[in-house]
Amino acid sequence: MAKANIRQIEAFNAVMKIGSVTKAAETLFVSQPAVTKLLKSFEESCGFDLFSRSTGRLVPTPEAKQLYTETHKLLAGVLRVEKTARSIRNLERGEVALVAFPAISMQLIPREVAKLIKNREGVNFTLLTRTSRSIEDALVTRSADFGLSLVPSDNPALKCEKFAELSMVCGMPSDHPLADKSVVSLRDLQEVSLVALGRDDLSFSIISSAFSRLGISMRPVAEVQMSEAACAMVSAGYGVTIVSSLASFGPWDKGIVFRPLLEPIKSTIWLVTPKFAELSKIAVELIETVRIAIVQHEERARSLPELYS
Structure with missing residues (x-):
């Protein structure tokens, strides 16, 4: 006895729901003989009659009505699977x-x-x-x-x-004298209060090395752990800082401005x-x-x- 397949179940469900082989064929976009063949194959796989044909039209047997309850659940599950697959394919789910x-x-x-x-x-x-x-x-x-x-x-x-690569930029109070410059050199920062990211931060050594290459030393007057903290101090009017360009991404803080560095400092x-x-x-x-x-x-x-x- 051959196993039932999804096309047979679809044809069975359509006939049970609509009550007509002709209309079921239309909804499935196949011919009427094709639906009749699918129903016959499904009956053979089930091992019992699904419809009575003595009246000239298909009348579901009690067994067919019991089976329909389960096949309806099955097709509803198949539709959910198809919908889920479509959502995943369209990146709408995950x-x-x-x-x-x-x-x-x-x-x-x-x-x-x-x-x-x-x-x-x-x-x-x-x-x-x-x-x-x-x-x-x-x-x-x-x-x-x-x-x-x-x-x-x-x-x-x-x-x-x-x-990707990130550039370091110089942040300073909006009324700071260096704010008049379009580009700031590390040499400009020798005589100003520098708020640095802490020594445990990866950028500390990168920035310190950039100062050293110019023959000058980085002398921070304050060290904080995060760039947000450094920018908050600068915005409040204390010192300048060197942070990732990402610090300028987001809402604009009118208390601080950022300038590119003349001596590029990059991080990966x-x-x-x-x-x-x-x-x-x-x-x-x-x-x-x-x-x-x-x-x-x-x-x-x-x-x-x-x-x-």
């Missing part, structure tokens, strides 16, 4: 978790994600903020699908590749992903969305310094 360093996870990522999933109610998003040194742990424990870090990973279970963002797991389509789209946002922001920072005013 789950994605990202772990990233603070400077990029405070403004740029949330804003780009909001635009990406605004009209995709079936997408669930999780953002974890971690220091670059602990991002690897979130990926190894599978708390996130991928990570953006300022530190490359050498973990054999992870894949690491260059993602690394994309870290599990080596033995494939990313979802929505994760791949999110990665590209963030990459484009960073590149565009960096281009504006280089070509239009006035945007930092």
Whole structure:
């Protein structure tokens, strides 16, 4: 006895619902003989009659009515599967978790994600903020699908590749004398109060090395852990700071302005992903969305310094 297939069940359900082979054929976009053949094959697979034909029209048997209850549930499930597949294909459904360093996870990522999933109610998003040194742990424990870090990973279970480059910029109070300059040199900062990111921050050594190459020393009068804290102090009128260009992404704080540096200081963002797991389509789209946002922001920072005013 052959097993029933989905086309036979569809034909059976259509006839049961509509009550006519002719109209069922129209809804299924097939010929009437095709529906009759499907019904006959379904009856053979079931092993009992589904319809009485003695009156010249198909009349469902009691067994057919019992079977219809189950086949209706089956086709409803198939429709849900098809709808889910379509949503996944159109990136309207899915789950994605990202772990990233603070400077990029405070403004740029949330804003780009909001635009990406605004009209995709079936997408669930999780953002974890971690220091670059602990991002690897979130990926190894599978708390996130991928990570953006300022530190490359050498973990054999992870894949690491260059993602983008960030420029460092100088932030200062809007009424600071250096605000009149379109570009600021590190030499201009020798005699001003410098609010630096802490020595545990990866940028500290990069910035300090840039000063050293000019034969001058970086002498911070304050050290904080996050660029948001440094910018808050500067906005309040205390000193200047050197932070990632990402600090200028988001709402404009009228108390602070940013200027490009004459001596470029760069840092690399690394994309870290599990080596033995494939990313979802929505994760791949999110990665590209963030990459484009960073590149565009960096281009504006280089070509239009006035945007930092």
